[in-house]
Amino acid sequence: NAGVTQTPKFQVLKTGQSMTLQCAQDMNHEYMSWYRQDPGMGLRLIHYSVGAGITDQGEVPNGYNVSRSTTEDFPLRLLSAAPSQTSVYFCASSYSAGLDGYTFGSGTRLTVV
Amino acid sequence: RKEVEQDPGPFNVPEGATVAFNCTYSNSASQSFFWYRQDCRKEPKLLMSVYSSGNEDGRFTAQLNRASQYISLLIRDSKLSDSATYLCVVNQAGTALIFGKGTTLSVSS
Numbered sequence: 001n002a003g004v005t006q007t008p009k010f011q012v013l014k015t016g017q018s019m020t021l022q023c024a025q026d027m028n029h030e031y032m033s034w035y036r037q038d039p040g041m042g043l044r045l046i047h048y049s050v051g052a053g054i055t056d057q058g059e060v061p062n063g064y065n066v067s068r069s070t071t072e073d074f075p076l077r078l079l080s081a082a083p084s085q086t087s088v089y090f091c092a093s094s095y096s097a098g099l100d101g102y103t104f105g106s107g108t109r110l111t112v113v
Numbered sequence: 114r115k116e117v118e119q120d121p122g123p124f125n126v127p128e129g130a131t132v133a134f135n136c137t138y139s140n141s142a143s144q145s146f147f148w149y150r151q152d153c154r155k156e157p158k159l160l161m162s163v164y165s166s167g168n169e170d171g172r173f174t175a176q177l178n179r180a181s182q183y184i185s186l187l188i189r190d191s192k193l194s195d196s197a198t199y200l201c202v203v204n205q206a207g208t209a210l211i212f213g214k215g216t217t218l219s220v221s222s
Contacts, residue, residue, distance in 0.1 A: 100145075102159075
């Protein structure tokens with residue numbers, strides 16, 4: 001049972017490049033979400049999903065796309081990377097509408113130069 | 114106004130001290146409440162859920178006051194290993210977790 005797996009762990013992008021951060025969970029969780037964490041800002045919600053085929057925007061969705069074609073996977077796409085997207089990205093999942101808390105992946109540290 | 118507000122600290126306490134963290138939330142539709150712990154920008158990990166009746170887990174006690182929209186965490190007999198950032202978190206059913214910015218605790222010998 002791997003829990004929540006995020007890949008890659010580290011990434012350096014050039015401004016304007018696109019990439020996909022991968023998130024997969026093997027716990028059959030319906031609820032998944034993406035956060036970014038910046039110094040002094042705490043964790044901010046980017047996008048979330050309450051089940052396959054259903055996604056919604058969080059607090060800071062601009063510049064990011066998501067899709068949820070399967071229960072297991074919730075990839076986050078950066079369309080055209082900008083230095084302001086340099087951050088640590090966390091993916092999380094939950095079984096019970098988040099009422100029992102979420103399990104987090106170990107994060108992706110992204111630098112955009 | 115931020116949805117979840119915490120005093121960022123840092124709280125610097127000696128081993129054995131009792132320390133309390135407070136948190137307020139703005140959305141009265143919030144349905145579940147948690148304290149998470151985060152070490153050195155690793156992933157947040159669930160410390161404990163918070164219930165209206167109050168709940169205790171060893172040296173940790175959490176309280177929720179729905180009328181005041183206020184959450185607290187009390188740590189008794191602080192250990193060096195308690196040094197971390199403590200995140201106050203709320204959740205509305207059908208959405209996702211909303212985090213406070215965190216309170217930093219440093220326990221020294």
